[in-house]
Every structure is written in structure tokens, then in C-alpha cells.
Amino acid sequence: MKPASTLSTAFLHPAGQALPEPLLALRRQRGAALVDMPLPTRKTENWKYSSKYLKLTDEMAISLPTAGKAGSALAVPGYKVVFNNGVMMPEASEYPDLEDILIQRFGDLSEAEASELAERLDSTLDNKTVQFAGVNSARFEDGLVIRLKPDAVLDQPLFIIHEVTADASGSAFPRIFVDAGRNSRITLVEEYISHGHEAVMVNAVTEFTLAEGANITNIRLSMDGDNVQHIGATGVLQQRSSRFESHCVGFGGPLRRHDLQVRLEGEGAECKLNGVVVTQGTQHYDNHTSIEHVAARCDSEETYRNIAADKSHAVFNGRIYIHQDAQKSNANMNNKNLLLTTGAEIDTKPELEIYADDVKCAHGATIGQLDEESLFYLVSRGIGRREANVLLTMAFINELVSQIPVEAVRETVQSRLNQFFEKAFQEA
Amino acid sequence: MATTDQEVNELIKREYEHGFVTEIEADTFEAGLNEDVIARLSAIKKEPEFMLEWRLKAYRRWLEMKEPDWAHVGYPKIDYNSISYYSAPKRKEDMPQSLDDVDPELLKTYEKLGIPLHERAKLAGVAVDAVFDSVSVATTFKEPLAKAGVIFCSISEALRDHPELVKKYLGTVVPHTDNYFAGLNAAVFSDGTFVYVPKGVRCPMELSTYFRINAANTGQFERTLIIADEGSYVSYLEGCTAPMRDENQLHAAVVELIALDDAQIKYSTVQNWYPGDENGKGGIYNFVTKRAACIGKNSKVSWTQVETGSAVTWKYPSCILRGENSVGEFYSVALTHNYQQADTGTKMIHLGKNTSSTIISKGISAGKSSNAYRGLVKFGPRAEGARNFTQCDSLLIGDRCGAHTFPYIESLNKTAIVEHEATTSKVSDEQMFLCRQRGIDPEQAVSMIVNGFCKEVFKELPMEFAVEAGKLLEVSLEGSVG
Numbered sequence: 085m086k087p088a089s090t091l092s093t094a095f096l097h098p099a100g101q102a103l104p105e106p107l108l109a110l111r112r113q114r115g116a117a118l119v120d121m122p123l124p125t126r127k128t129e130n131w132k133y134s135s136k137y138l139k140l141t142d143e144m145a146i147s148l149p150t151a152g153k154a155g156s157a158l159a160v161p162g163y164k165v166v167f168n169n170g171v172m173m174p175e176a177s178e179y180p181d182l183e184d185i186l187i188q189r190f191g192d193l194s195e196a197e198a199s200e201l202a203e204r205l206d207s208t209l210d211n212k213t214v215q216f217a218g219v220n221s222a223r224f225e226d227g228l229v230i231r232l233k234p235d236a237v238l239d240q241p242l243f244i245i246h247e248v249t250a251d252a253s254g255s256a257f258p259r260i261f262v263d264a265g266r267n268s269r270i271t272l273v274e275e276y277i278s279h280g281h282e283a284v285m286v287n288a289v290t291e292f293t294l295a296e297g298a299n300i301t302n303i304r305l306s307m308d309g310d311n312v313q314h315i316g317a318t319g320v321l322q323q324r325s326s327r328f329e330s331h332c333v334g335f336g337g338p339l340r341r342h343d344l345q346v347r348l349e350g351e352g353a354e355c356k357l358n359g360v361v362v363t364q365g366t367q368h369y370d371n372h373t374s375i376e377h378v379a380a381r382c383d384s385e386e387t388y389r390n391i392a393a394d395k396s397h398a399v400f401n402g403r404i405y406i407h408q409d410a411q412k413s414n415a416n417m418n419n420k421n422l423l424l425t426t427g428a429e430i431d432t433k434p435e436l437e438i439y440a441d442d443v444k445c446a447h448g449a450t451i452g453q454l455d456e457e458s459l460f461y462l463v464s465r466g467i468g469r470r471e472a473n474v475l476l477t478m479a480f481i482n483e484l485v486s487q488i489p490v491e492a493v494r495e496t497v498q499s500r501l502n503q504f505f506e507k508a509f510q511e512a
Numbered sequence: 513m514a515t516t517d518q519e520v521n522e523l524i525k526r527e528y529e530h531g532f533v534t535e536i537e538a539d540t541f542e543a544g545l546n547e548d549v550i551a552r553l554s555a556i557k558k559e560p561e562f563m564l565e566w567r568l569k570a571y572r573r574w575l576e577m578k579e580p581d582w583a584h585v586g587y588p589k590i591d592y593n594s595i596s597y598y599s600a601p602k603r604k605e606d607m608p609q610s611l612d613d614v615d616p617e618l619l620k621t622y623e624k625l626g627i628p629l630h631e632r633a634k635l636a637g638v639a640v641d642a643v644f645d646s647v648s649v650a651t652t653f654k655e656p657l658a659k660a661g662v663i664f665c666s667i668s669e670a671l672r673d674h675p676e677l678v679k680k681y682l683g684t685v686v687p688h689t690d691n692y693f694a695g696l697n698a699a700v701f702s703d704g705t706f707v708y709v710p711k712g713v714r715c716p717m718e719l720s721t722y723f724r725i726n727a728a729n730t731g732q733f734e735r736t737l738i739i740a741d742e743g744s745y746v747s748y749l750e751g752c753t754a755p756m757r758d759e760n761q762l763h764a765a766v767v768e769l770i771a772l773d774d775a776q777i778k779y780s781t782v783q784n785w786y787p788g789d790e791n792g793k794g795g796i797y798n799f800v801t802k803r804a805a806c807i808g809k810n811s812k813v814s815w816t817q818v819e820t821g822s823a824v825t826w827k828y829p830s831c832i833l834r835g836e837n838s839v840g841e842f843y844s845v846a847l848t849h850n851y852q853q854a855d856t857g858t859k860m861i862h863l864g865k866n867t868s869s870t871i872i873s874k875g876i877s878a879g880k881s882s883n884a885y886r887g888l889v890k891f892g893p894r895a896e897g898a899r900n901f902t903q904c905d906s907l908l909i910g911d912r913c914g915a916h917t918f919p920y921i922e923s924l925n926k927t928a929i930v931e932h933e934a935t936t937s938k939v940s941d942e943q944m945f946l947c948r949q950r951g952i953d954p955e956q957a958v959s960m961i962v963n964g965f966c967k968e969v970f971k972e973l974p975m976e977f978a979v980e981a982g983k984l985l986e987v988s989l990e991g992s993v994g
Contacts, residue, residue, distance in 0.1 A: 129582070411911070423926040426893055436917040438936050441908035445936040449921055451891075452929040 091121040091219070094145035095255075100171070100225030102191050104198035110205060115222035121215065130213055133399045133431045134370040137339040139313070141253070144285050147225060148254035161492045162241035162273070169248055170256035171226040184236035185270075190227040190259070201229055205261060208291045208319025213374070214343045217317040220257045220289040227259035232268035232298070241271040241303075241490050246288060250280030250311055260290040264298035264326075271301040273493055276316075278309040288316040294326035296350065303493055306334040306342065307500060310367070313339035324350030324379075331488045332359040333497050335504070336367025336396055344373045348382035348410075358484045359388035360497075362504050363396035363428075370399040375417075377410035377443075386417040389481045392428040393508040403435040404447070410440050417447035422454065422480055424508060454480075474505045541598045547571060550699055553598050557668050557703075560675050570688035570698035577692045583855040584884040584916055587797060587824050590762060597700045597733075656716045662746075663708040664719055667735055670706035677708055681739055685768040685805045685832070693764040693799040693826075697733050701766070704735035709744040709775075718974055720749040734765040740775035742808065747778040749977065763822075765800045773808030773835065778816070780973055782981060784988075785821035790850045790879075795823025802829035803859075806838035806867075814841035815858065816972045818981045820988040823852060828886065830859035833867035833898075840869040843969040845981070847962075847988050848881030848913070857887035857904075857918075862895040862928065873904040874966050877913035878989060884916035891928035898928040906936040907965050909958065909989070959986045 096115050101108065124131030124138065131138070148169035165187070166176040172189050179187050193201065209217050228244070246258050264270060276286065286308060292300055308314050314337060320328050334340055346355050361369045375384045390398040404415045421430045434447040454476045462472035478501065485501070488494045541549055550571055554564040579590075657664055663674060670678050688698035709715050740746055750767075763785070769777050779802075788795025798821075804813040815829040831840030842858040860869035869889070877883040885904045906915035917934045939961050947957035963970075963982050970978045 408911070421923070423923055423928075426896075426924070426926045428926070429922070429924050431920070431922045433918070433920050434932070434934070435919075436906075436934060436936060437914070438906070438908070438916065439914045441911045441913065441938045443908075443936060443938070447917070447932075447934050449919070449932040450930060451921060451923040453926045 089123060089125075091118060091123055092140065092142050092145060093119075094142040095140070095219060096222065097145070098223045098225065099147035103225075104190070104193055104195055106195065106199035106202040107190055110202040111222055111224070114206075114218055118218055118222055121218070124215070130372060130401070133397070134339070134341060134368065137313075137368045139339070140285065141283070143253035144255055144283060146254040147223070148248065148250070148252070148256050148284065151249035151251065160243040160245075161490070162243055163238075164243045164245065165228060166245045166247060167226075167228075167258045169254075170224065170258045172228060179242065182236075184233040185238055186231040187242075188229050190224075190229065193229065201261060204263070204293070205291070208293065208321045208347070209289070209317055209343075209345055210374070213372075214317045214345065216287055216315045216341075217289050217343075220259060220287045220317075223255070223257040223287070224259040225257065227261065230260070230262045230270070230272075232262075232264045232270055234266040234268060234295075236265060236268040238270045241273050243273045243275065246274060246276045246286070248278040248280075248284060248286055248308065248312060250278055250282045250284040250309070253282045253284060255285040255287060258286070258288045262290075262292045262300065264292065264294045264300055266295045267297040268295075269299040271303075271490065273303045273305070273490060275305045276308050276314065278312050281309070281311050283311050283313070285313045285315065288314070289319075290317075291319045292328065293321045294323055294328060294353075296324045296326060298323070298326045300327070301329045301489060302331070303488060303490060304330070304332045304342075305493065305496065306332070306340060308337055310337055312337055315339070315341045317343040318345070320344075320346040320355070322346065322348050322350060322353040322355065325352040326350065327353070328355040330355075330357045331484070332357075332371070333485075333488075334359070334361045334369050334371070335500060336361070336363030336365075336369045336398070338368065340367075340369040342371050344371070345376075346374070346384070347376045347378055348384065349378045351379045351381050353379065354383045355385070357384075357386040357388075358487060360481045360484050361388070361390045361398055362393075362501065363391070363398050364393040364504060364508050365396060366394070367396040368398075370401075372401045374403045374405065375415065376405045376407065377413040377415060378407050380410055381412045382410065383414045384416070387484060388419045389421070389484055390419075390430060391422045391424065391477060391481065392430050393424040395425075395427045397429045399430075400432045401435070402433070402447070403437070404445060406438045406440050406443055406445065408439040411442045413440065413443040413445070415443070415445045419447075419449040420480070421449075421451040422477065423451055424453070424477070470509045473509045477505065477508075541596050543596045544593045545595070545597055545700065549597050553700065553702075556598065557671070559668070559671050562675075562679060563671060566683070566688070567699050570695055571700075573689055574692070574695035574699055577695055579692050583826050583886070584882065584918070585824050585826060585853040585855050587853075590797070592696070595762065598702065660713050660716055661710045662713060662715050663706065665706055667701075667704040667706045667737060670737075674706075674708070677739065678706065678737065681768070681770055682737055683768075685770060685803045686766050686801050691801060694766050694801040697735060697764045697766045697801070701733045701735040704737070704765075706736075707738040707746060707748065709740045709746045711741045712743040714744065715746040718747045718749055732763050734763070736765070736767040738768070738777060738779070739770045740772065740777050742772045743774040745776045747974065748780070749974065750779065750781040751783050761796055763796055763798045763800070767800070767802040767829075769804035769813055771804065771806050771808060771811035771813050771838070774810045775808055776812045777804065778814045779804075779829075780977060781817040781819075782977060782984070783817065783819045783821050784984060787821050787850065787852045788823040795852070796821070797824045798822040798827060800827040802827065803832065804830065804840070805832045806835050806840065808835045808838070810837045811835050812839040812841075814843070814972070816843045816969065817845070818969070818973070818984065819844070819846040819854060819856060820984055822854075825854040825856055827856045828858055830861070831869060832861045832863065833869065834863045836865045836867070838864060838867050840867070842869070842871045842873070843972045844873045845876070845966045845969045845985075846874070846883055847876040847985060848878065848883045849988055850879040850881060852881040854882070855884045855886055857885045859888040859890075860900055861888070861890045861892070862898040862900070863892045864895065866897045867895060868899040871900070871902040871904070872968050874969055875904070875906040875915055876909065876962060876965070877906065877915050878909040880912045882914040882916070884918060885934075886918045888920040889922070889930055889932070891923045891925045891930070893924045895925045896927050898925065900930040902930070902932040904934045905965070906934075907962065908936065908938045955990070959989060962989060
């Protein structure tokens with residue numbers, strides 16, 4: 085049977101009507117735009133390497149019912165919000181009730197607040213390049229809005245646990261919107277985890293808007309199981325002198341796609357994007373990032389590292405776009421890839437599009453294997469070949485892992501990486 | 513479908529009859545493209561029958577193809593039926609009668625480039641007895657080439673004299689199904705160059721279209737086929753630094769290079785077609801497919817190009833590295849000014865063991881132009897120990913131009929290593945200050961800096977070409993500062 089060329093109508097029926105009317109209206113409007121949405125193929129430029137992994141069935145169109153409260157068992161060193169199958173679980177969440185930092189479910193918003201939010205949702209993402217964010221906007225059943233008033237600072241990291249219970253086929257559509265006021269500051273950790281073994285899709289959208297001088301650190305851990313197709317998008321809009329720092333750590337799966345789009349709209353804004361991806365078996369991971377320098381004197385720094393083992397497939401596409409008025413821009417992009425076996429595949433495309441002349445832009449990309457001489461050096465000093473491989477592979481990404489500012493997250497990542505090494509380097 | 517197929521078939525039959533019996537009188541075909549036109553074209557050129565078949569096959573396929581729209585360029589839609597696909601060489605009385613009739617601007621450019629007087633006339637299309645000059649050149653080079661056994665002639669001649677060679681290799685590197693413009697070219701190519709270098713022969717001189725007699729008026733759909741047999745070497749120069757007078761707006765050329773075991777081909781291009789005026793009016797569309805197949809072990813192909821002309825350029829000289837230890841190289845300078853648009857780069861496809869490639873691309877954008885590098889480096893699963901190094905640098909002059917980089921890197925082999933680097937910068941105020949301080953005027957200073965920026969590529973050009981290329985940049989950059 086030929087795969088369908090447009091999104092099945094089964095995906096156009098949202099569940100959960102408990103949202104305020106403005107958000108329901110937004111959902112209907114986005115849903116109408118999805119009719120006959122073409123599904124990506126190999127000819128779709130931004131899905132060129134990944135379209136073959138996208139396998140949507142009509143069974144997966146059903147919204148997963150909220151199930152357990154397993155997430156409540158997770159201890160985190162900070163505040164915690166738990167989402168199960170795209171719906172927030174207040175009883176499993178622990179966060180403070182502060183005057184200057186409002187953390188609310190979409191369902192708890194007043195009509196006026198909801199109407200304001202509806203206007204701002206989707207404003208940070210380019211709907212032409214992140215087609216699937218539109219599916220989230222048409223389907224979200226719940227969501228979290230975090231509003232930081234000017235100068236507000238959240239004293240501890242806020243962990244958002246996105247948990248999927250896959251006891252049946254279906255989808256989850258978690259949605260987060262963060263509105264950071266002037267000079268406010270927050271560290272937000274998003275963890276995606278799953279239980280169960282049925283084929284499910286997670287379609288997650290997180291948006292950040294940063295007012296002047298705001299400072300956001302976002303850590304995103306993608307650790308769903310091998311039954312989960314994950315399509316995520318993160319949109320960032322930055323005003324004058326704001327700073328956004330992102331650490332994305334991804335472990336492969338049947339389909340993993342993350343779009344990260346940053347627009348530097350105010351002078352002197354700054355962003356730093358780090359990413360680590362490891363894949364093994366027949367896993368896949370595709371990172372697409374876009375940094376747009378709209379205003380002058382902005383800095384961006386991007387470093388992504390991919391490791392592909394066995395027969396897995398890792399993709400990176402980084403785009404830097406400098407607008408005509410973005411003079412004195414500084415943009416740096418670096419993508420290094422490690423191909424551990426022949427049979428695995430790595431594709432990378434670091435793009436520059438520059439329309440201003442007084443800029444400093446550079447990008448670099450490499451694909452290679454572990455350095456034979458370094459291996460020899462270690463082995464000649466009595467370190468086993470396997471251990472030497474692990475050491476050098478860890479060294480390849482440690483520069484980025486060590487920069488993750490929350491210690492507990494670093495530990496989680498390290499233990500997951502150890503599992504990866506265990507499987508990737510089995511020979512003596 | 514059945515009826516249309518039938519109609520087409522009928523059409524073909526009918527045209528076959530006419531195509532072969534019609535007496536050809538017209539010098540120029542009326543505008544339009546159909547199978548009849550192709551049959552007539554093939555008949556005029558007295559081509560063997562397999563060629564006509566091949567052209568028709570390409571044409572039928574082309575009808576089903578779509579014009580590519582992915583390149584970072586914009587131009588008005590081309591009406592392929594408004595083009596005449598054959599025109600006989602011009603009669604002398606239609607050409608300018610002396611240098612006095614030629615646009616003085618053009619002559620001034622020749623002056624600046626230091627082009628010898630007798631060549632200026634030929635370039636400007638003046639009806640002086642250009643043959644006088646060419647004959648002497650021709651005889652001096654024909655003899656040693658024949659002695660070495662090198663075949664160097666127009667592709668039409670090759671089709672008559674060496675049909676077996678053409679049949680064996682034509683379309684093997686760039687099949688007619690490859691892309692829209694290659695398909696069109698296969699159907700209607702007017703003429704081009706054919707080179708065959710036999711086993712173990714080092715071609716005794718640099719071959720150049722410019723010196724080949726009858727090379728003028730090869731038309732807008734040029735086809736070049738170069739075959740280097742085992743252990744041979746050839747260096748080929750295409751184009752020339754002087755601005756060429758040309759009436760055709762669309763150019764869709766195809767170049768195919770084939771290197772067998774231990775063979776080496778060096779292909780250098782200097783392209784300086786009319787880029788349109790400073791308001792972006794007119795200018796040539798250059799949609800070229802250039803590809804080399806390194807079939808043999810230890811073969812090597814090196815592309816060097818200096819692109820300063822054309823309103824729109826769409827060109828990716830590529831190497832398919834199939835043979836073990838084969839080497840591909842790409843050195844490019846692309847300069848765009850005013851409203852010029854260039855989308856150019858290369859593809860290095862590593863299939864064989866220990867293949868290696870180097871890409872050095874320098875893009876310079878000035879005025880309101882747009883200059884994009886688009887490249888692909890691919891390592892197949894059997895490309896053990898393959899290696900690539902890529903460097904693409906862009907230089908921006910003025911704040912209304914664009915410089916873009918779209919590199920695709922795909923690796924399927926763990927022992928393959930690829931490194932890609934790209935930078936974008938402008939002529940810095942410090943550099944300018946330093947030059948000005950030493951009494952160098954701004955225009956000259958920019959030219960010096962640009963020349964330095966391109967040095968890595970210029971050193972790959974044959975000597976005299978390199979000197980001319982430097983001057984060419986200077987002329988092309990005029991009016992970009994201040």
C-alpha cells in the first residue's frame with residue numbers, strides 16, 4: 085500500500101473540551117488549516133533524511149487517556165510539574181504559589197488570560213518549516229503557562245516531566261508557554277519519558293518569549309522508549325539584551341525530531357545552543373535548528389555533537405539567517421559527528437544565509453571516527469580497548485555534558501550514556 | 513493516456529518523413545521546440561541515426577520533467593518555445609565591419625584586461641579575417657596533437673569521424689534524465705567539444721575552446737565530452753577572460769569528463785558572460801551541468817573555475833569518485849555584482865576506497881547581488897578511508913548583498929573523514945585603513961584584498977589565466993566601493 089500523502093483526517097479530532105473558549109477557538113482554527121496537510125516525503129527539504137521514519141497510523145491519532153501517576157515517584161532537586169499523556173497532573177506536581185511567578189494550567193486561566201495567551205501561541209515558530217507544531221496547536225488538551233513578572237527569579241530549577249503511558253496506541257500533545265518579563269530569570273528542565281510498549285506519538289511544543297534582559301536556561305532531555313515517535317518543537321523570541329541558553333540531550337528512537345527556532349529580535353540579545361545526540365540499533369534522531377539574527381549586535385553560539393552506532397541514523401541541520409539590518413552580528417556554529425560503525429549514517433547540513441555585510445559568521449562540521457592514534461596511546465598504557473573506546477567517545481561529548489548547569493540532570497545523562505556505551509562497545 | 517500516446521506516435525512518424533527529406537534552406541529555425549525541430553537539427557548536422565534516437569528520447573523525457581526551483585535564485589519564467597534552436601553562423605556583412613563599430617565600453621574593458629589587439633577584434637565579433645590568425649594557431653597545434661594521437665574536434669565532427677567513441681561515452685556521466693536543463697541539452701545541443709586522449713599520452717599542450725577554429729557560435733546548448741584513457745593527462749581551458757558578445761540569453765551546457773585508470777583531467781573555466789546592466793536588466797542565464805566520472809583507479813579530476821559573468825548562474829561541477837584512490841578537486845571563485853545571482857558549488861560522491869576530495873570555494877558578493885555555495889559531500893558504505901576537506905569563504909562588499917552556504921554532508925562509512933569549514937566576513941575597516949595609509953586608493957585596495965582572498969584558487973589556474981583572472985576581478989569590481 086502506498087503511504088498516504090496527506091495527514092489523515094483521524095488526526096483532526098481533538099479530545100478534551102475543558103479549555104477556556106479562546107483556546108478552543110484557536111484549536112478549531114488551527115485544525116481547519118490542517119485539512120489536507122501534505123505529509124513530508126524525501127522531496128520535502130526539511131524532512132529529506134527523516135520522512136522514511138515517520139509512520140503515522142489512524143490508531144495513533146487517538147488522544148491517549150491519562151493513566152497513572154508514576155511521575156510522582158520521581159524525586160527532583162527543584163520544583164516539579166508532571167504531565168501524563170499531555171495532561172497536567174496537579175496532585176503529582178509540586179511548585180510554589182508565588183506572587184511574581186504564575187504557573188498555571190491552561191484550564192485554570194480566566195477568559196481574558198486565555199484570550200491573551202491564544203494570541204501569543206505559535207508566535208515563536210515558523211509554521212512553514214515546523215509543520216507538525218500546527219498539529220499540536222489543533223490538538224492540545226492541556227498546557228502550562230509560566231509568566232514571570234519583571235525581575236522575578238525562580239530560585240530552583242523547574243522540572244517538567246512529560247510522561248507517556250503507552251498501554252494503547254495513541255498520541256500526546258503537551259504544550260508549554262513561558263513568558264519571561266524584564267530581567268526575570270528561570271531554569272526549566274523538560275524530561276520526556278515513557279512507559280508501555282504500544283506505538284505512540286508525542287508531539288510537543290514549548291515556546292519562550294524573553295523580554296528585555298530576561299535570562300532563560302532550558303534543558304531538554306529526550307528519553308522516550310523505542311515505541312515512541314517524538315516530534316518536538318521549541319520556539320524562542322528574544323528582546324533586547326536577553327539571554328537564552330539551551331541544552332538538548334537526545335537518545336534515539338524510531339523517529340526523533342526536534343526543531344529549535346530562535347529569533348533574536350532585540351539588539352544585544354544572545355543565545356547559546358548546545359546539543360548532544362546518541363543513537364544505536366536502528367534508531368533515528370533529527371535535530372533542526374534555526375537562528376535568525378533580526379536585530380543588530382546579537383551573538384549566537386551553537387555546538388552540536390552526534391554519535392551514531394550500529395545501523396542508526398543521526399541528522400543535523402543548522403541554519404543561521406542574518407537579516408539585512410543585523411549588522412555587527414556574531415554567529416558561530418559547530419557540528420561534530422562520530423560514526424562508530426559502517427552501516428550507521430550521519431547527515432549534516434550547516435547553512436548560512438547572510439544579508440548584512442558587517443558580520444562575523446563561521447560554521448564548521450566534521451564527520452569521522454575515533455582517532456586511531458589516541459586509541460593506541462591509551463591501549464599502550466594498559467587500558468583495555470573497550471574502555472579506551474568508551475573514554476574517547478565520552479570525551480567527544482563531555483565538553484557539552486559538563487556544561488549542563490543542573491547536577492542531577494548531568495547524572496541522569498551520564499547513567500543513560502553508560503547504558504549506551506554498554507551496548508555500543510561490546511567486544512572485549 | 514492511450515490516445516495521447518497514439519497522437520505522439522503519429523506525430524513522430526510524420527516528422528521522421530519530413531525531417532529526413534526536407535531540403536534545408538533556412539539559416540535559422542523559427543522559434544519553437546518539437547520533434548520536427550530536433551529531427552531537422554540532427555539532419556543538418558548529418559548525425560548518425562543513433563544520435564537522433566537519443567535526442568528524441570531525451571526530448572520526450574524532458575517534456576515530463578519540471579524546471580527545478582530549489583536554487584537560491586529568481587528569474588522570470590523561460591518560454592522554451594520562444595527560442596530558436598538552430599542558427600547558422602552569421603554572415604560577414606551582418607557583423608560589425610571594424611573595431612570602430614564596436615561599443616567603446618567593450619573596447620575599454622579589453623584595454624584594461626590587456627588583451628592583444630588582434631584578439632580584440634575576434635572577441636567583439638568583428639568580421640575581420642579572423643581565420644588568418646586562427647589558421648596559424650591551428651597549424652601549430654594540430655600537428656603535435658595528431659602526432660600524439662589526441663583527438664580534439666567539435667562534437668559534430670566526432671560524431672561523424674568517431675561515432676563509436678561518442679556512442680560509448682556520451683550521456684554516461686550526465687544522463688538525459690539527470691535534470692531539466694541536461695535533458696533539454698541532450699535533445700537540442702548544437703555543438704561542443706570532443707577530446708580523446710589515448711592510453712599513456714600526456715597531451716602536449718593545454719587545449720582550449722578559444723583556439724579551436726570554428727569554435728565561435730557553438731551556440732547556447734553546448735556539449736563537451738572529454739575522455740582520458742589509461743595513464744593519460746590533459747588540461748582543458750574553457751571560456752576566456754574577455755567579455756564575450758553573445759545574443760543568446762539562455763545557456764544550458766553539459767560537460768562530461770571521464771577519467772580511466774591513472775588518468776588525470778584538469779578543467780579550468782573562466783566565465784565572463786554579460787551579467788546585465790547595473791539595474792539588473794538583461795544578462796545571460798547560465799544553467800550548466802558539469803560532471804566528471806573517475807572510473808579508473810588512481811584517476812584524478814580537478815575543476816577550477818572563475819565565475820564573474822552571467823545574470824543567473826546555476827552550476828555544480830561534480831566528481832563521482834568510483835575508482836580506488838581517485839581524487840576530485842574543486843577550486844572556485846564566484847564574484848557577483850549589481851543584481852547578479854549565483855548558486856554554485858560542487859558534489860563529491862565518494863564510492864571507491866581511499867578516494868579523496870578537496871573543495872575550496874570563494875564567494876564574493878557586491879552591490880545587490882546574491883551568491884550561494886551549495887555542495888554535497890557523500891561517502892558511500894564502501895568508501896573505506898575516504899577523505900574530504902571543504903572550505904568555503906564568503907566576502908561581502910556593501911550592505912545590500914547576500915552570501916549563503918548550503919552544504920550537504922552525508923556519511924555512511926565510519927572510516928571516512930570529512931571536514932567542512934565556512935566563514936563570512938567583509939573587507940575590514942582595518943585592512944582598508946592600512947592600505948589607504950600607504951597611499952593606495954580605495955578601489956585598488958579592495959582589489960588587492962579580494963585578490964589575496966582568492967589566492968588559493970588562482971594558484972590552481974594555468975599561469976596566463978591566473979594573471980588575467982586577477983585583472984578580471986578588478987574590472988568586475990569597479991564601482992563597488994565608495
